[in-house]
Amino acid sequence: MGEHALPGTPPVPLRLRKSARARRISLRISQLDGRVTLTYPTGVPESEALSFARTKEGWIRQHLQGRPDMATVQFGQVIPIEGKTRRIVPATGRRVLLDADEVAVPKGAEARRLARYLKELARDRLTGACDDYAAILGRSYTTLSLRDTRSRWGSCSSHGGLMFSWRLILAPPDVLHYVAAHEVAHLAEMNHSPAFWAQVEKIFGPYQSPRRWLRDNGAELHRYRFDTEPS
Numbered sequence: 001m002g003e004h005a006l007p008g009t010p011p012v013p014l015r016l017r018k019s020a021r022a023r024r025i026s027l028r029i030s031q032l033d034g035r036v037t038l039t040y041p042t043g044v045p046e047s048e049a050l051s052f053a054r055t056k057e058g059w060i061r062q063h064l065q066g067r068p069d070m071a072t073v074q075f076g077q078v079i080p081i082e083g084k085t086r087r088i089v090p091a092t093g094r095r096v097l098l099d100a101d102e103v104a105v106p107k108g109a110e111a112r113r114l115a116r117y118l119k120e121l122a123r124d125r126l127t128g129a130c131d132d133y134a135a136i137l138g139r140s141y142t143t144l145s146l147r148d149t150r151s152r153w154g155s156c157s158s159h160g161g162l163m164f165s166w167r168l169i170l171a172p173p174d175v176l177h178y179v180a181a182h183e184v185a186h187l188a189e190m191n192h193s194p195a196f197w198a199q200v201e202k203i204f205g206p207y208q209s210p211r212r213w214l215r216d217n218g219a220e221l222h223r224y225r226f227d228t229e230p231s
Helices: 046-055 057-065 110-137 166-170 173-185 194-204 208-222
Strands: 002-006 012-019 026-029 036-041 078-081 084-090 102-105 143-147 154-156 161-165
Touching (some): 012 046, 026 057, 036 046, 078 166, 084 110, 102 110, 110 143, 110 166, 110 173, 161 173, 173 208
Antiparallel strands (some): 002 012, 026 036, 078 084, 154 161
16 A cells, blocks of 8 residues: 555545555545545556545545544543543542543553553453353354454454454443444354344344444544553
């Protein structure tokens, strides 16, 4: 992939992707991180692809302006945890403490400390949900891992390994549980056929509302920057 930019204020970074499968030049703006990808067929010159992007500059900037502003995690910042807005405040002790309206974090590397706490909480909630849904389904998974993914909220490997974005802990509990059920259902149906969705409904129940919430609000979960976040 090549890296270019549309000139202007501010310049817009472009990621160029040449594809043998592409039949035309296309632009895609990630709803998660705002990355602009310009894909073009192998027979099309790079200059022609860049010219196409320049004709779409107004459209690109309009869509980027509609994205939520990034928020750096620090004292005084508000952040959703399990769907409830909490203000980040200094803790008097050495532990992260969560209550109805605040999350208290020890001073010093507070973004790192809060990220670690949220990952532990996400693992606890997701493990419990996946255990329950796997039992209903009558299948077992092999591993459960967390990442800070940008392209998907979860996945299920052919070997039964489940992976989730730890940022699901910021969403309402029913959304986290829906994603857990979605991936567990892949243990029985490794596709998105009607049979798969029937399994989701069997172990979770009506899923349309949390699925819609994630589609409409998922990008918001990626606006919080944990600059010193551990890998």
